[in-house]
Amino acid sequence: MSKKIEFSYVRENIELEGYKVLSTDEYYYNNKSKFDVICTKGHECKTSWNRWQSGYRCKICTRRRISDSQKMDFNKIKESFESERYQLLTTEYINNKQKLESICPEGHEYSLSWTQWNTSGNRCPVCYHKRLGEEQKLSYEYVKDCFEKRGYTLLSKEYNGALENLFYICPKGHIGKIRWHNFQHGYGCNSCPKVRSNISKAENEIFDFIKEYFPDAEHSNRLLIPPYEIDIVIPSLFIGIEYCGILWHSELFGGKGRNYHLNKLNLCKSKGYTLITIFEDEWLHKKEIVKSRLKSILNISGSDIVYARNCEIREIKANIANEFLNNNHLQGSGSSNIRIGAFYNDNLVSTMTFCRPNISHGGNPSDDSYELNRFCSLINTQVVGIASRLLKYFINQYNPKLIFSYADKRWSTGNLYYKLGFKHIHDSQPNYWYVVSDRRVHRFNFRKSQLKKMDNYNLLLSEWEIMKNNDHDRIWDCGNIKFVLDEENI
Structure with missing residues (x-):
């Protein structure tokens, strides 16, 4: 139960924004009690302290602002x-x-x-339902595996589309039927108690993980950026967390267009909240890394602490760097020319890798510029000050004229780059990944030269059209933030 705030405090805070409170404290019983106010434009309306704290203001002014904007x-x-x-x-x-x-x-x-x-990314409903029933046919083995991961036994012997009923035995022994469309969205056995049945198991796992450390965490919040829902909100930290199933948040099957995830991020930002967007494959395949990242972002204590001054810095081989990155970085290993590691008691605890700029990023491999393309520390370990030490080592050894890097907006606002002296250059547009089974695969793997191997290849069609003809969907992220450390600041 939320603590009651004194009405004098409520009045003072509301009138700081130029509103006038008409009601007296006799109408104020708790934070949900509604009382009358007049906005700065003279419109009379009702509000409560909870609604005011959630960002609600005069409805008439809000409608006009939305219309104008x-x-x-x-x-x-x-x-x-x-x-x-x-x-x-x-x-x-x-x-x-x-x-x-x-x-x-x-x-x-x-x-x-x-x-x-x-905003919502809606497209033709006729085409959507056609793809829903025909184009998005996953393999039977994949569907069966998803049932088994939730403790179900799949009785049906074939899978013919998301809208066809599949027969099962649930973990409690009940026999029933369900559409894949509903099962994938978190629904389950009709005979079992409905406990968060419309929310995915993974989302519940993340919420339970957060709730353990933050009792004020809220599930399925629709007050922060109405009418949209934020899966998990931590009011005490002004942080929201979205869990996105890659099928249900894809463009064709899920109807989530290019700007859907970015728009939610920006709407949260306008309310003073930071939004973290977790994709399904990250939780499924790199759960411990995700937990470690969340602990770091949310300042959850319990991680081992190592100080950079106690570490030995030296260059490492590609196989060592790649193994470390695959075990500790959400994106895994990447192409790099220079790999620098930090060792504590002869154990690798952090690494930073660099590569020459590629043409796709607008770089010129012939100049003295480098891309900082990976940095991470051992999961559940805080290596204090290590980013600065690794970067200084690289600068002293290679004398770069320019270093640039990218922060993933789903996970970062770029605070580390600012601390290291980088400058914010621009925000890139959302990028897309193709959905292959339960993973996202970067579009670089589906260049036109690679698409020639596909069955329905047509030289006259675009990459996206060819991929659609071969029953592939795609999912959009939130874009990146580009940072640069130039010669003047190195």
Whole structure:
């Protein structure tokens, strides 16, 4: 139960923003009690201390701000539709709730609002249901394995699509049937008690892990950035956590477009919250690394502490660096030319790797610039000051003119780079990964030269069109933050 705040304190904080409180304390019983206020524009409305703390203000002003902020130039909207080969039939844009008539690339005519298109990532419902039932057919072995991971025995002998019923025996011995569409989304046996049945097992595991350290953690919060839901919110730290199943957050099957995850991150940021976005394959295959990262971000005590001044710094071989990165870094090993390790009592506790800039990142391999492409420490270990020591070693040995690096916005705001003297250059647009079974695979592995090996290859089609024709989906991240350490600051 939340602690009752004195009404005098409530009044003082509300009036700091120019609002006037009309009600007296006789109407204030607890933090949920509603009372009357007048906003700075003279609109009278009701609020409670809980709603005010969650960011709710005058409804009339909020609607007007949303309307003004979301008004778009019609040509930009038309360009967005046409970039995905949709034909926009509507000739005038009024506001973000207006229904826009359009025709999809397959010729289906339908309507949706700009918010549904741009923020929610909605597309043609006819094509969506077609892909749902036909294109997204996973292998029977994969589906069976998913049932068994939750303790179910799959009785059905074949899998023919997400909407077909599958027969099972649940861990309690009940025989029943369920669609894969529902099972993958966290639902289970109809005869068993419904405990968080609409939330995935992995999401529950993450919530239980967080709740152990933060009793104020909230599950399925819809107050922070309505109407969107944030899976886990820690009010005391102003941090939110999203768990994203890669199938349900993909573009075709899940209907989550390019900006879906980035928009939620930015909406949380506007409320003063940092959002961490965890993808399903990270939790499934690198659970201990994820837990270690969360402990570090949330300042959870219990990790071993090592001080950089007590470490020996030296270069290490590729196989040693790769093994360490695969066991301690979410992205695993990467291509690198220079690998520097920190040893404590002759045990590798941290590594930082560098490579020459590649052309895809806009670099020139011939100049004296380098990319810092990996840095991590041993999981559940805090190596105080080690990033600075490793970077200084590299600078002293190789005399670079410029060092650049990228922070993944799903996991980082780039604080470490600022501490090391890097400058923020720009934020990149969201990037996509292809969904292969229960993993994300970087698009670099599906260049046109590689796609020639696929069955439905057509030289005239784009990479994405070829991948769709071969029953592949993709998922978008939140983009990266680029940082640079130039010659003046090295």
